[in-house]
Amino acid sequence: MARFFLAASNIRGGVAYLDKASMDHLRVLRIRQGETFTVCSGDGRDYICRLRAQGADEGCAEILEERVSSGEPSVFCRVFAAYSKGDRMDTAVQKCSEIGAGEIVVFPSARCVSRPDAAGALKKTARWQRIAEEAAKQSGRGIVPRVTAAKSFESAVADAAGADLSLFLYENEREISISSLLNAGRQLRTVSVMSGPEGGFEPAEAAFAAQAGMHHVTLGSRILRCETAPICAVTAVMLLTGNM
Amino acid sequence: MARFFLAASNIRGGVAYLDKASMDHLRVLRIRQGETFTVCSGDGRDYICRLRAQGADEGCAEILEERVSSGEPSVFCRVFAAYSKGDRMDTAVQKCSEIGAGEIVVFPSARCVSRPDAAGALKKTARWQRIAEEAAKQSGRGIVPRVTAAKSFESAVADAAGADLSLFLYENEREISISSLLNAGRQLRTVSVMSGPEGGFEPAEAAFAAQAGMHHVTLGSRILRCETAPICAVTAVMLLTGNM
Numbered sequence: 001m002a003r004f005f006l007a008a009s010n011i012r013g014g015v016a017y018l019d020k021a022s023m024d025h026l027r028v029l030r031i032r033q034g035e036t037f038t039v040c041s042g043d044g045r046d047y048i049c050r051l052r053a054q055g056a057d058e059g060c061a062e063i064l065e066e067r068v069s070s071g072e073p074s075v076f077c078r079v080f081a082a083y084s085k086g087d088r089m090d091t092a093v094q095k096c097s098e099i100g101a102g103e104i105v106v107f108p109s110a111r112c113v114s115r116p117d118a119a120g121a122l123k124k125t126a127r128w129q130r131i132a133e134e135a136a137k138q139s140g141r142g143i144v145p146r147v148t149a150a151k152s153f154e155s156a157v158a159d160a161a162g163a164d165l166s167l168f169l170y171e172n173e174r175e176i177s178i179s180s181l182l183n184a185g186r187q188l189r190t191v192s193v194m195s196g197p198e199g200g201f202e203p204a205e206a207a208f209a210a211q212a213g214m215h216h217v218t219l220g221s222r223i224l225r226c227e228t229a230p231i232c233a234v235t236a237v238m239l240l241t242g243n244m
Numbered sequence: 245m246a247r248f249f250l251a252a253s254n255i256r257g258g259v260a261y262l263d264k265a266s267m268d269h270l271r272v273l274r275i276r277q278g279e280t281f282t283v284c285s286g287d288g289r290d291y292i293c294r295l296r297a298q299g300a301d302e303g304c305a306e307i308l309e310e311r312v313s314s315g316e317p318s319v320f321c322r323v324f325a326a327y328s329k330g331d332r333m334d335t336a337v338q339k340c341s342e343i344g345a346g347e348i349v350v351f352p353s354a355r356c357v358s359r360p361d362a363a364g365a366l367k368k369t370a371r372w373q374r375i376a377e378e379a380a381k382q383s384g385r386g387i388v389p390r391v392t393a394a395k396s397f398e399s400a401v402a403d404a405a406g407a408d409l410s411l412f413l414y415e416n417e418r419e420i421s422i423s424s425l426l427n428a429g430r431q432l433r434t435v436s437v438m439s440g441p442e443g444g445f446e447p448a449e450a451a452f453a454a455q456a457g458m459h460h461v462t463l464g465s466r467i468l469r470c471e472t473a474p475i476c477a478v479t480a481v482m483l484l485t486g487n488m
Contacts, residue, residue, distance in 0.1 A: 070465045091335070098472050100464070139466045179483055220344070220488035221314045222383045228342050232488070235479040239423060244464035244476070 001038050001048075002029045004137055005144055008041040011063070016049050018059040026051065026059070036064065044069050044142040069142025073243035076102040079230050080150070080160045080194035082109035083116065088227040093128045095231045097135035097145045100238045104132065104147045107156035111199035121149040153205060160192035161212040167237075168209040169195045169229050173216040178233065181215055182240035191241075193233040198226050245282050245292075246273045248381055249388060252285040255307070260293050262303040270295065270303070280308065288313050288386040313386025317487035320346040323474050324394070324404045324438040326353035327360065332471040337372045339475045341379035341389045344482045348376065348391045351400035355443035365393040397449060404436035405456040411481075412453040413439045413473050417460040422477065425459055426484035435485075437477040442470050 004025050010017040016039050018026070031037055033054055039047045039061070046069045049061035079101045081092055093104055106125065108115050116124055128147040136144045150156035160166050165188050167178060182188075194214065196205075210216060219232055238244035248269050254261045260283050262270070275281055277298055283291045283305070290313045293305035323345045325336055337348055350369065352359050360368055372391040380388045394400035404410050409432050411422060426432075438458065440449075454460060463476055482488035 071467075073464075095472055095475070098466060098468050099476060100466055139468065141466060177483075177486075177488065179486075179488075220317075220482060222342060222344055222385060223315075224342050224383065228339055231339070231475060232343060232479045235476045236483050236488070238464060239421075239480050239483060242421075242423075244421065244423075244480070 001036065002026070002031055003038040003040060003140065005042050005133065006039045008043055011039065011041055011047060014063050016047060016061045016063055018061060020057045023054070023057060023059050026054075037061075040069060040142060042143050044072050046142065069140075071140040072142040073100040073238055073241070075188050075237060075241045075243060076190045077234055077237045078103045078105060078160065078163065078190070078192045079234060080105045080107060080156050080192060081230050082107060082195065082197040082226070083112045083114045084197055084226045085114050088225070089124075089128060090131055092227040092230050093131045093147060094135045096234045097132045097141070098139040099231065099234045100141075100243060101145050101234050102143070103145050104128065105150050105156060105159065106147070107150035107153055109153050109197050110202040110205055112197040125149050154208065156194070157209050157212045157214065160194050161209075161214050163190040163192040164188045166192040166214040167194065167217045167233065168206065168214040169193065169219060169233055170206050170216040171200050171218075171223065172203070172206065173218045176215065176217050178217050178219070178236040179240060181217065182237065188241060191237050193230060193237065195229040195233065196226065245280065246270070246275055247282040247284060247384060249286050249377065250283045252287055255283065255285055255291060258307050260291060260305045260307055262305060264301045267298070267301060267303050281305075284313060284386060286387055288316050290386065313384075315384040316386040317344040317482055317485070319432050319481065319485045319487060320434045321478055321481045322347045322349060322404065322407065322434070322436045323478060324349045324351060324400050324436060325474050326351055326439065326441040326470070327356045327358045328441055328470045329358050332469070333368075333372060334375055336471040336474050337375045337391060338379045340478045341376045341385070342383040343475065343478045344487060345389050345478050346387070347389050348372065349394050349400060349403065350391070351394040351397055353397050353441050354446040354449055356441040369393050398452065400438070401453050401456045401458065404438050405453075405458050407434040407436040408432045410436040410458040411438065411461045411477065412450065412458040413437065413463060413477055414450050414460040415444050415462075415467065416447070416450065417462045420459065420461050422461050422463070422480040423484060425461065426481065432485060435481050437474060437481065439473040439477065440470065
C-alpha cells in the first residue's frame with residue numbers, strides 16, 4: 001500500500017489533512033478518491049486512510065484505522081558517522097535508514113578529508129535528511145531518522161556515550177566483537193555506533209572515546225570502507241537485539 | 245601495506261614475478277626498489293615481498309614471508325542475487341565482497357526487470373568481477389570472490405541448496421530469522437543466501453526453493469531494497485559464525 005509521512009498536527013478528529021507534498025505524492029501514485037493508503041505521523045504510528053476530497057494543493061482523507069507501525073525496532077540505534085568524501089554518506093544514510101537506525105549524526109574527525117563549514121554542513125544534512133525520508137518511506141519505517149551534524153568529535157562522543165550501550169568501531173581493536181557485547185541477552189533501549197572517516201580514527205580519538213565510556217569493537221579482520229562499517233554495525237545491532 | 249593479487253603461477257622459488265598490471269599498481273603507489281608490499285595469490289595465501297628489479301612492464305620481488313591470509317572467514321558464503329536495475333548490483337557486489345562473501349552468482353527471476361541475454365550477462369559479470377577484485381584488494385581479502393551468472397532460477401536454486409545451510413530471503417516469511425538457524429553453534433563450512441529482484445520472489449519460486457531444501461528466512465519487518473538484503477544477509481552470516 002502507498003505510504004508517506006504527514007506531520008502529526010495534520011492528523012486530528014479521525015481526519016488526515018493532506019498538504020501539497022502529500023497531494024503531489026498521491027497524484028504520482030495515481031491514487032483517486034475512495035482509494036486507500038497509509039499515512040505515518042513519524043512518531044511510530046500508522047494511519048490507514050481513504051481519500052475523500054481532492055484539490056490541487058490540499059485534500060483530506062478519512063482515517064479507517066490507527067495502529068502502531070510494525071516497521072520500528074525495539075531498540076533506538078543512533079549512528080554517529082564521520083564526514084566522508086563523495087557520495088559515501090548518501091549510501092550509509094540510505095542503508096542505515098532502511099535497516100532500522102533511529103538517528104544519524106555526522107561529525108568531523110581528525111582524518112576527515114571532507115570538513116564542511118557550518119553552511120556546508122547545513123546543506124549536506126538537509127540532503128541526507130531527504131535521503132533518510134525516502135528510505136524510511138520505501139522500507140515501511142514508522143519514523144524518519146533525523147539527520148543532524150555534531151559540532152565536534154568531542155561533542156559527538158559525549159552524546160553517543162549516553163546510550164545504554166555505545167560502540168566505537170575501531171580497526172585497532174582485534175578482540176572485542178559486537179556479538180560479545182550484545183549477546184548478553186539484556187534489554188537495551190538505546191545503542192550508539194560510531195564510525196570513522198576513510199583513514200580511520202586517530203589513537204587519541206579512540207582513547208578519548210574509551211575514556212568517555214564507549215566500547216572499542218572490531219567488525220572482523222576485513223577492512224571495511226567507511227560507509228560499509230556503519231551499515232554492518234546497524235545490521236549487527238538489529239540482528240542481535242531480535243529486530244531482524 | 246600495499247596489497248594486490250597476482251596469479252599463483254607467478255609465485256615460485258621464493259620470487260614473485262610481477263606482470264604489467266602489478267607494475268602499474270606499484271607505480272601508482274610509488275613503491276620503489278627495496279620497499280615492501282603484499283602479494284596475494286588468490287587462494288587464501290599472502291606473500292610479503294620486497295621489490296628487487298623494476299622494468300616498465302615487468303619486475304620481480306623477493307618473498308620475505310608466506311602466510312595464511314587473515315582476511316578469509318572460516319565459512320564460505322555464496323551469494324545468489326537476482327538481476328536488478330541500474331547500479332544496484334554494483335553496490336551489492338562491492339559490499340558483499342568487502343564483508344566476506346566467497347562467491348556471487350547472479351540469476352534471472354520471474355519479476356526481474358533487467359534480464360540480460362547471454363552476451364549481456366557476460367559483459368555484466370565481467371564488470372562485477374572487476375568490482376569484486378577491487379573490493380577484495382581494498383578490504384584485505386585472501387581471495388577474489390568469483391562472479392558468475394546462472395542460466396535459470398532453477399539451476400541457481402539447485403546450486404544454492406547444496407550448501408551446509410541455504411537461506412532463501414523471502415518477504416512473506418514472518419517468523420524464521422537467520423539468527424534462529426545460525427545460532428545452533430554448529431560448524432558450517434558453506435552457507436548460501438539467495439535474494440530476489442526489486443519486486444521480490446513469486447510464491448511459486450519460494451515454493452520451488454523450499455522443495456529443494458532451502459530455508460525461507462525473514463530479515464525483519466522493514467522492507468529492504470534488493471541490493472541491501474544480500475548485504476545484511478552476508479553480515480548476519482559473518483556475525484553469527486564468529487567471523488565479524
